[in-house]
Amino acid sequence: MRRFRPRRWLVWTLVPVLVLLISLWGTWQVSDSRTFQFYGGLTDRVDTADKVVALTFDDGPTEGTPEVLKALAEAQVKATFFVTGRELAAHPEHGKAIVRAGHELGNHTYSHQRMVLVGGDFVRSxxxxxxxxxxxxxxTGEIHFRPPNGKKLLSLPRYLAQHQRQTIMWDVEPESDGTDAADPAAITRAVLEKTRPGSIVLLHVMYPVRQPSLAAVPGLVAGLKERGYRFVTVSELLALRR
Structure with a gap:
């Protein structure tokens, strides 16, 4: 009986395709990782025994900023706002209100584009x-940076490393971890269950579609305070590690 041997042209065609697919999958995994990047520093939480947590908000500022600031004032906590340049340029008064209220501003890029297949000039801008x-x-303090959707690959981490800055990620994300993001109570429960000393919590509260996240803030703050946590800005959290 004649032994089956795959045609050589088929092998030479399939192997490069498989290599390409594996490379693309690996690239996507790295760009989406919350804990790894090729260059520079990355923080998704701080390893500390102190019961501290950093509450962070992405996007904005928008017309909804005063409502967010009111909720934080009533809860008596400080937060870090990773804002986009485009929205800050459109609503400079809201950015100033965030600072006046004692909160921290962070950089979330200008246009909120995914920072993966981009060049150095684009990143710099x-x-x-x-x-x-x-x-x-x-x-007036250090300006921390968080990439849109947490995506980063080569150009962005290289730029940040060259400027002695690091990528700020998160380890608690109730809106995208399988939690019902339309249910404030579910968001609160998820935050309480997953927060550890040194955690960075990510929420989106600036748009009407994210009202459930904003509604969850009083409950999750009260719940974490009952468990002995105190709220700090990202800068204060990083200082504990140093």
Whole structure:
């Protein structure tokens, strides 16, 4: 009986395709990782025994900012707002209100594009234009950076490393971990269950579609305080590690 041997052309065709698919899958995994990048520093939480937690909000500022600030004032906690340059330019008064209230502004790029297949000039523009607007809003401390959707690959981490800055991620994300993001009570439960000392919590509260997340803030703050946690900004959290 004649032994079956795959045609050589088929092998030479399939192997490169498989290699390409595996490479693309690996690239996607790295770009989406909450705990790894090729260059520079990345923080998704701080390893500490202190019961501290950083509450962070992405996007904005928008017309909904005053409502967010009111909720935080009533809860008596400080937070870090990772804002986009485009929205900060459209609502500079809200950026200034965030700073006046004692909260921290962070950089979330100018246009909120995914920072994966982009070049160095694009990265520089996205970061530095937003930095300038954050300074104009009155922020005087270090400006921390968080990539849109947590996506980063080569150009962005390289730029941040060259400027002695790191990527700020998160380890608690109730809106995208399988929790019912339309249920404030479910969001609160998820945060209480998953928060550890040194956690960074991510929420989106700036748009009407995210009202459940904003509605969850009083409950999750009260619940964490009952468990002995105190709320700090990202800068204060990083200082504990140092």
């Amino acid at each position: 996205e970061v530095e234009r937003t930095d300038a607007l954050i300074r104009a809003a009155g922020h």
